[in-house]
Amino acid sequence: MVATTPFPTARPRTTDRLVRLVEDVREVVGRGLPPDLTAFLVGERLAPHLGAADLLLDEHREGDPRRYRQHLLHAEADGGFSIVALVWLPGQSTSVHDHVSWCVTGVHQGEEHERRYRLLPASGPDGRARLVAGEDVVNPCGSVSGFAPPGDIHRVWNGGSGKAVSLHVYGADVSRLGTSVRRVYDLPADR
Numbered sequence: 441m442v443a444t445t446p447f448p449t450a451r452p453r454t455t456d457r458l459v460r461l462v463e464d465v466r467e468v469v470g471r472g473l474p475p476d477l478t479a480f481l482v483g484e485r486l487a488p489h490l491g492a493a494d495l496l497l498d499e500h501r502e503g504d505p506r507r508y509r510q511h512l513l514h515a516e517a518d519g520g521f522s523i524v525a526l527v528w529l530p531g532q533s534t535s536v537h538d539h540v541s542w543c544v545t546g547v548h549q550g551e552e553h554e555r556r557y558r559l560l561p562a563s564g565p566d567g568r569a570r571l572v573a574g575e576d577v578v579n580p581c582g583s584v585s586g587f588a589p590p591g592d593i594h595r596v597w598n599g600g601s602g603k604a605v606s607l608h609v610y611g612a613d614v615s616r617l618g619t620s621v622r623r624v625y626d627l628p629a630d631r
């Protein structure tokens with residue numbers, strides 16, 4: 441997701457349930473499996489926690505009227521993974537982007553809308569690459585999806601009428617990078 445605001449250096453406050461989730465993710469990542477398998481297994485560990493009232497603190501669910509907001513929940517000391525909560529007010533959206541690592545997303549509250557894209561190389565008279573959109577997907581509360589580069593170009597937005605909150609696990613240290621985005625795509629899209 442797109443967020444380049446530096447994180448505070450203090451250790452994030454947490455909950456018992458988040459501590460258990462971190463332990464579960466650490467066990468999976470420690471197996472050293474390929475990225476797509478890691479993402480699948482992390483998704484299995486994340487799913488049971490989604491929607492639980494004791495997963496997040498109130499401060500993790502605070503939005504920002506200017507743009508969707510990212511809260512760092514955990515950054516593993518060795519940089520192997522990090523977990524963030526994203527808070528979306530109605531209508532807030534990312535750019536079209538891809539990611540620096542494998543990624544697992546789970547909807548904790550509300551629903552998220554997603555459109556995935558394929559990148560077609562430069563061709564034709566204008567010599568520009570372009571994006572081809574796939575189906576629009578609505579991810580309801582409790583749903584999990586995982587992916588690994590390449591082929592992970594998408595845009596996400598809150599198309600509902602209430603707040604949406606999702607958890608994201610990345611195979612990178614987002615607290616150090618400031619963002620999970622590898623590239624933002626400002627290209628012609630077919631819709």
Ligand SMILES: [Fe+2]
Nearest residue numbers: 441442539594
């Ligand atoms: Fe993303």
